[in-house]
Amino acid sequence: MSLAPELVDLAEQTFFEDPALDRAFGVVMALATEVYVLRNRQQALERLLEEAGVLDRAALDGEPSDQERRANADDRAEFTRALMISLLGKQQSQGAA
């Protein structure tokens, strides 16, 4: 018998002038939780690898070489563009506005 929380259409409590902010902030907090869960997991992973002698922590923590940074650049630019693209308000398919 599972009675796991369902989404129910009850009156929503809102606290901001624009309820969009209530909902958007919910997304932010859910994301922040995910970020922390990932961060915590990564730290655990690093610790386990280090304990197993697989990871050189100094190499991981040190400033990346120019070569590594160049290698990262394209990936980062793509990440940034995908993040920011919505702000332009451009459409990606034809259709009525």
Add this chain to the structure above:
Amino acid sequence: MDDRSFIAAQDFILDVKRFWTTEIYPALKADYENRTASFESVPDTSEEVEALIGSTTLYRFYAWLERHLQRLKYSGRYGLYPYHDGKRRELMASVAGIEIAADRLTLNPDLPIPEYYRKVDIHQHPGGIWRDEIAGFVYERGARSTTPLMGKAHKDLHQRFTSFVANQGTTPSHILDMGCGFGKSTRPFYETFKEAIVDAIDLSAPCLKVGAHEAGYCTKSTVRYRQMDALTTDYDDNTFDLVTSTMLIHELPPAEINQLFQEATRVLAPGGRMAHLDFHHVPNAFARFIHDGHARRNNEPFMSSWADIDPVALMAEKGLINIEIIPFQEADDVDPLNNPFWRFPWTIVYGEKAPA
């Protein structure tokens, strides 16, 4: 969900709550104090406080976080509910057959569940703390972090309340804990008064199971968990020399509160004591505004009406004597009269039944 992710997420949510408690609440209080510094008389109603700070950005975030951190804690992706739901089989196996030890646990599947209890999922526990068989485990886990400042010392609060009773001198021999939940309030009583018979009653079978299970391995004292409505118990008149409750009263509508005191007085023996720990002492309009807001945001529909009730008059009307209302210090480093950080307005409501 894996255990590490659950713990990480819950710890994070608790840290955000701690920030809310120790940074956002004080900022809100400071803002209110600044705004009223030049007033000849400070506001004396919750509505006046609302008019002053109710639409500030700070307050809006304060309110949002109060509601939604609790939601995330229970129902979010890493919430208590989905986590325990995933462990349902092993959790239920741990209490399987527990009602066979009838002296420890008596359930009553036919017990009518009152309307006020059915219609709200109290403190945003999805399904309430009684519908689902795992609800007792969910509630137990959740109660470990209701007050971020106390951390591991949360147990202290219940222990401190028991110590209050113990320090009064006389040792009770038959104790009733009304609305015992999963026994967090009961345990310090049966551990402190080892010779006493302790009866613990609640509406919620899933909670009672957890309490009985715990008592099964941690005490040899006589403690019995029974599924019963505290407003209509089946005990004879004058049965107990101590009747107690912890965080029960604020869950009841006003008429039920009246009934609760009636029933508690009836089953109390002449010369016996009653001590209830609840949220009541709300000393000013700002505190009241915070309290009413908490009630609304945390699905505690009767917390505010209870704050309006005068327990002294109520207990006097039931014929009780030596009545005292005592702001309660739930931890070493809090000031029950004016704490810089958010806290519940813990209060002991105490009275005695006149000796025969």
